[in-house]
Amino acid sequence: MFERSDETLVKQALNGKKSAWITLVKRYEKNLYNYTLRMVSNPDDAMDLMQDVFMAVFRNLATFRGESPFKGWMFKIAHYRCIEFYRRKRPTQSLDDVPEQEEEAEGACPEHQVVAGQRADALHQAVQCLPVNQKLVVELKFFQHCTFDDIANQLGISVNTAKSRLYSALDKLKGKLEFDYV
DSSP: OOOOOHHHHHHHHHTTOHHHHHHHHHHHHHHHHHHHHHHHOOHHHHHHHHHHHHHHHHHTGGGOOSSSOHHHHHHHHHHHHHHHHHHHTOSOOOGGGSOOOOOOOTTOOHHHHHHHHHHHHHHHHHHHTSOHHHHHHHIIIIISOOOHHHHHHHHTSOHHHHHHHHHHHHHHHHHHHHHHHO
16 A cells, blocks of 8 residues: 655645645654653653644644654654653653563463563663763664764764663663572
8 A cells, every 4th residue: 555755744744635734644653652661661641742742743743844754753753752762751760660571472381471571571670770961872772773973963962872772771781680599
């Protein structure tokens, strides 16, 4: 089936076509929600942030120049909204408040599911302990599958800074996870 490009949908949305805007929202709502959920670790906050991002994107749609992909522009807005969220919520969240993630593995034995779930929880908690700038790079690289060029563009940093933040985060995660499993 023929799928309209983001740029075409943006132009149509700017011309008042509501179905074009709805198509953009449906296209990216799951990715955006998952991004915000991984960043804030609370489903309600993630939903609020996602809605806030879509509102900001809609309000600023006329400023989208098409010099970079729409998805990158939208996630850059999401990045800034997450930073604002952390600034408003200075006292850090306790690791006890982090929601547990459930693994759905069909056909796996119960022991493997338990171990996989424990490892996923440990990884999730370890990522939440990273500084925000490192957490963002990990999110963009491993969950959004962005290149270092994309990461640098979205965060407004150099490619080398993006790499440095990722490798520093990976070292911290490695140390934390090795300590937990010893």
